[in-house]
Amino acid sequence: MKKTIMLISMMMIVFIFNGFTLFQNKDKKAILFVNFGTTYNDTRVATIDTLQKKIADTYKDYDVRLAYTSRQIIRKLSERDGIRIDTPEEALKKLKADGYGTVIVQATHIINGEEADYLKREVASLKDDFYVIKLGHPLLTHIKDYELTMKALQLQYSELKADEAVVLIGHGTHHPSTSAYAMIDYFFQDASQNVYFGTVEGFPSYDNVLTRLKKNGIRTVTLMPFLFVAGDHANNDIAGDEEDSWKSMLLKEGFNVNVYLHGLGENEAIQQIFIEHIEHAITNKEIDMKRKKAGYALGK
Template identity: 30%
Template sequence: MPASGTPPRVTAPSGIGIVLAAHGSRLPEALATLEAFARNVAAAYPGCTVLPARTMGEMHRGRHLRPLFGAKSVDAAFLEMARLGVSRVAVQSLHVVAGGEFTQVVEGARRARKSGAFAAVAVGGPLLRGPRDAAAVAETLLVGLPRERTPDEAVAVMGHGARGPARDIYAALAGELSRRDARVFFSTLDRNREDAARPDSNIGRLREAVLRSGARRVWLMPFFSVAGAHARRDLAGDEDHSWRGVLSRAGIECLPVLNGLLELPRFARVFQDRLDGALAEMTKPKKNEPDIIGAS
């Protein structure tokens, strides 16, 4: 990502709006990561209005009380763009997979387009738009593994989990990782402590896989845009049900590396590439412009 004051990567006409839609977090460290990414996007596209939006309240029925760095919903961000007189808006998803929250982003963009307030609306897809992205994302993840890791050490990567087709996308990523490195394991959160305690839980299967590999040391890495509560509590926390707790009790030394994907330059570039594509499509002259451009 370019630092403030550097030339823009692509030319985006002034007067275009950019909405950065992220799950969100209440943790200051995670908020700082999102705010830094937003600043870099604003520096990369001078003349564009950049607004944040959060999606976690929509999926969690509002139980997260503190919104993402002052952001409201995607719908509210579009209302603000209309108030500011912005008529062309690109929404960039900062989600890792095309799951339920990304679907809500697309639906919000479609509502905005149909409202008649905007001449064009584009959506940049998440990190994993489908199984076709799994190989490239796996390569990017493996290149960024800790340099201190030795060949006999394992890596456990935690994803959030999803329902429906997004589960197949995660499975594709897990397969690509294991094909490239037999000691890199990808799994997702169990729904709650009770599920984590079951012998067939996600963390239970992960523990057995690490033990079978012969590794007695494992690096713990989150596969989230930011290292929020799940990374700090469910992955690396001291609780018995955390991945660290379960693996430690099995005699496996755990080394947490708590960086969100937006903190890693290679992954930050992927998200900005998605945004570049959405902006490029939106600014092309089109005879029959669809409701939403690039929503995949």
């Protein structure tokens, strides 16, 4: 009798501390599609909604759910449109409550910056709530990603003359991952393309890009957002009529300025890179560095 009571007690402890995973179904699978978000409905339809549908069409045995990371955008959409979008943490807790055992989290982050780090911590904090939970990579992660992104971006413009250039402008960050912008810039330099990368908040800055444009004798510039959606930054900081927008400042410097006001999420080749990152998360095992180093120590 004591053994039976002890066994039941142990089962209850496991049940409680394992986050009620006895109710999780390993074969009930979901993809949590995470975005910073946008309040611009037209760009949302062309980017977030389009890629969400493509993910659902590609992975029919997974249910696809949506989350936004920007609390400001979530609040504004709720107040303005009566639409409530979950944060990643809220969405994951709902997936747990609904009995999902396998979850793939894929965000539309461009670089492995602060937003990507925060999401990684959120996912890690809930890893014991699922049999399997994996996080897909941001757009620019592996060398192959840079190569594919360069090819995808080349679909957005025609052959450039010697005095013409494309300037792609990302958000930017003070996180060490800002080096990703310089790296993708170098890919284009190495391919002898008149394509430059700048950021709204970080490096390369407007001044960095301006110096290079003048040095290389560029007269006509086409501005493109290096952002998943053409939202607030694209419409105001890049293409706006305010004095401190990139368009206004370049016009003041005497350049001819064109604007390509479309987010990266509208580019089908960029969409495909994110699909491939989901596939990688599904099919590849995560590397346990502690176990790997232990193997090295043993000469394996």
